Amino acid sequence: MHRDRYYTLTASCPDRTGIIARVTGFFAEHRGWILESSFHADDEVGQYFMRIEVKADSLPFALTELRQRFQPVADELRMDWQITDSAVKKRVVMLVSKQEHCLYDLLARWQSKELDIEIPCVISNHDTFKGFVEWHGIPFHQVPVTPDNKPAAYAEVRRLIDAARADTIVLARYMQILPSELCDVYPRRILNIHHSFLPSFAGAKPYHQAYQRGVKLIGATCHYVTTELDQGPIIEQDVIRIDHSDSPDDMIRYGKDIEKTVLARGLRYHLEDRVLVHGNKTIVFR
Amino acid sequence: MHRDRYYTLTASCPDRTGIIARVTGFFAEHRGWILESSFHADDEVGQYFMRIEVKADSLPFALTELRQRFQPVADELRMDWQITDSAVKKRVVMLVSKQEHCLYDLLARWQSKELDIEIPCVISNHDTFKGFVEWHGIPFHQVPVTPDNKPAAYAEVRRLIDAARADTIVLARYMQILPSELCDVYPRRILNIHHSFLPSFAGAKPYHQAYQRGVKLIGATCHYVTTELDQGPIIEQDVIRIDHSDSPDDMIRYGKDIEKTVLARGLRYHLEDRVLVHGNKTIVFR
Amino acid sequence: MHRDRYYTLTASCPDRTGIIARVTGFFAEHRGWILESSFHADDEVGQYFMRIEVKADSLPFALTELRQRFQPVADELRMDWQITDSAVKKRVVMLVSKQEHCLYDLLARWQSKELDIEIPCVISNHDTFKGFVEWHGIPFHQVPVTPDNKPAAYAEVRRLIDAARADTIVLARYMQILPSELCDVYPRRILNIHHSFLPSFAGAKPYHQAYQRGVKLIGATCHYVTTELDQGPIIEQDVIRIDHSDSPDDMIRYGKDIEKTVLARGLRYHLEDRVLVHGNKTIVFR
């Protein structure tokens, strides 16, 4: 995390010799000051991944020109790439239900600027946190979801997300399964927190599943949402120890602490452009 | 955690044969249903410790009579003991400063009744969280502390704590050192969260100390406050991995996640009468 | 872990009032010195579980008489129970293959008496560790297993286990699936270490499965062997963090450290009679 403004290049390309030299040579030529750089070769698929932070004011031109000048390098290396600007705050829409832990946690981080983002709105199927969210000066939209109104409800959710010009959508224990159409509209932009150590206990009531199986650790998984439930690329996971004396209710309580921490970490990686996706797996340049 | 009302006996006494039999025999005689029981012998000091939860409505008498009837057993075993009632909510006063993470975390747990307590007031030397606390319907008292007004300021803090009839005082990153007099008034009732893995890095700026020493894990410690700074009995600790790329600011950010979790766990153990103190050490019956 | 000789009672019975009082009352009556005691009520199934260590020389009679005198108490409470003697070393047969880590680890613990057991023999389908095991003064039996000779091979394995009068059989990365008949002969006496965090990645090549799924932690599970592959009651689990740069070979290497530690912990709990099984779950009184 840097205080000064910086640009972040993330890119992947077919592996070959000279990739780092070509890309960092481009920046060196313009006296760009590299703050942080990470590289990864996936030998199995022959693909190369990178993330480079460059100090904005070390370059003699602005972002638009940087992108134009970098284009030939990217073409030469057949790159899938993007450059983001730390001065442009990401816009994050949160979807919540009646559970407080992830919402309080994320708003605390936002309030203290640990998460330096815009939250254009919070959407919920319940009004439980309307007052709390609005007290923070954030618009709150209740969109009730019932077995009968799903198409209309999710059309409204989509309309709100689009109106908010959201870069990222966070399911902060939303407790509803998004329809496939919605998942497809925002690929790699919807983050979910699942309350188990996936792939164990996908689907409903994972803590009860964990209790029945008698596992000795429970976990949480932050992943990108895809059309296959709980099957998207995993960004972050963690676990906590339990024992035979813990009931499903105890697990739910312990689990909350893991869920909010794992979601916050995964979201931070995502917002700082530290997560690259290849197939169903992530490269996370921490 | 049980839904039904229960009484909790915590006790310590010199070790001998027959202690468990005597105490559980007393409850069995009255058909008391034991929900949970924990025992520990400290061989080094020859002291015995126990914690027993009994279902309130399994006993044929109320709490006052229970205490009267138990007194002879306690006398016989030369016990230091208490019995608490799950129906009587503990009263917890929080002292905060300008850091949000522990306060948001504890109020989230209180809001959802995960922490089933009364919060008669929050006290702070700053007004940063006045609105936030009051929005939750909790009185907020600002008591500024300056190098010049300490005696008066802490007299006021004490007055507020006493007026609140607080069972427990939580220093939720209060950032001020309580005067000895105040520590002595509430023995084993003031909990602090220190942002290091004690005994490493006691005192000021522990993350900067950790950075200078180059440790590979940082931690947090929840402990009872005594007159010796950061030397009180430790209730709970945890750590998180860092590496050479993490600045003191990164550590502060990572540390917050550990601090709030460790404080919440330590506070829960305390509130559920799971913490017994002997000398400068705790027995924690989780 | 106590230095003095002690007896360990483990028992389960239908839950009711007065169980602890009845059992500890029995010991108190004979001035038995209880070193450690643990109790657990499983509310869901209405079953009560306990483990009590009593100093052997505090009782005025020997183990045989203790068992006789305790029988009426057990009958009254409809207990499933046993009492073991710390002076009688457990007899543990190990089955290994070509992987060294669990074998070296367990023999190191045995050599230093951390594991105070008899190892009547080690059985393997390969001769890789013949010299190593025999150097420790432990008989080594090679029983090659091929697709064609399985019935004969496992008959021989059974003969060796029976000849060794083994209390416990440890599959220390044996890499072969025991036939159902053999599993049934030694219920709750065969421990396996599976190289994943079960129930994720049961079956073959779990690290390759983990690599394909892109999980961020890998684990190991110590469990009792039942006729259903990798489905037996879980005794102990742990995990370790990995990231995108770790190949399946790296995971195998990291995993070894978890596997041997989890197996050693699970085995210790088993040998100290700390593991009670109910249905497909364990109570582990650590």
Add this chain to the structure above:
Amino acid sequence: MHRDRYYTLTASCPDRTGIIARVTGFFAEHRGWILESSFHADDEVGQYFMRIEVKADSLPFALTELRQRFQPVADELRMDWQITDSAVKKRVVMLVSKQEHCLYDLLARWQSKELDIEIPCVISNHDTFKGFVEWHGIPFHQVPVTPDNKPAAYAEVRRLIDAARADTIVLARYMQILPSELCDVYPRRILNIHHSFLPSFAGAKPYHQAYQRGVKLIGATCHYVTTELDQGPIIEQDVIRIDHSDSPDDMIRYGKDIEKTVLARGLRYHLEDRVLVHGNKTIVFR
């Protein structure tokens, strides 16, 4: 960990623009295939650190010529640098005492080629593991150390280390404090495992210190030995949870599992040239 032969460049130099471009440009020019690369800028001290693995047979010249050709680049950047060859096994001398866990653990890793090193000899002040070490085909030297013979004993230890042409010396729970002269002779080449989470509990009997302080986690630290006892640069650390029921003996037992794992990880980082030292801190490129 790569199967193919590779060269590893580790370097540090004053920070400026164009460092990565200059170094990777050099390799690109000769069509060197970079397998892995890591970079770190320490803003506080203005120093830059890097580690690059290059496939040996991708370069058109051998190691000697590589070093000659790289020299001008290094001079230009004012680098402190070295290039090692994965085909040249490091020579590791181990010093042990009467504790088995680290020795068994390291020899198991060596036996399976997880640690692909030469062990020219093991040195001990006791003969406890003479047979065990020699059974592995490794020379064993007993050098008893008494209060009276220290200068002579450590002169002999030094003679044996030098005769072994050791790159690295591992104090695998050696339990003796090396004299300053010896520490100075092998800077950043002697690794120790200390049985506490440093800086807590430096010096003697750390588990007893931890027991007295009542900490809730115990740890181990792998560090380079310097003339100041337990103050050298920390390479790796880890912790394990304990509770009030654990005696110092239990802690010693739990601690062994952490000690051997932390030592093995730290040693691996060191042997793979992943550890750079600056001042009293390490950069560990995992």
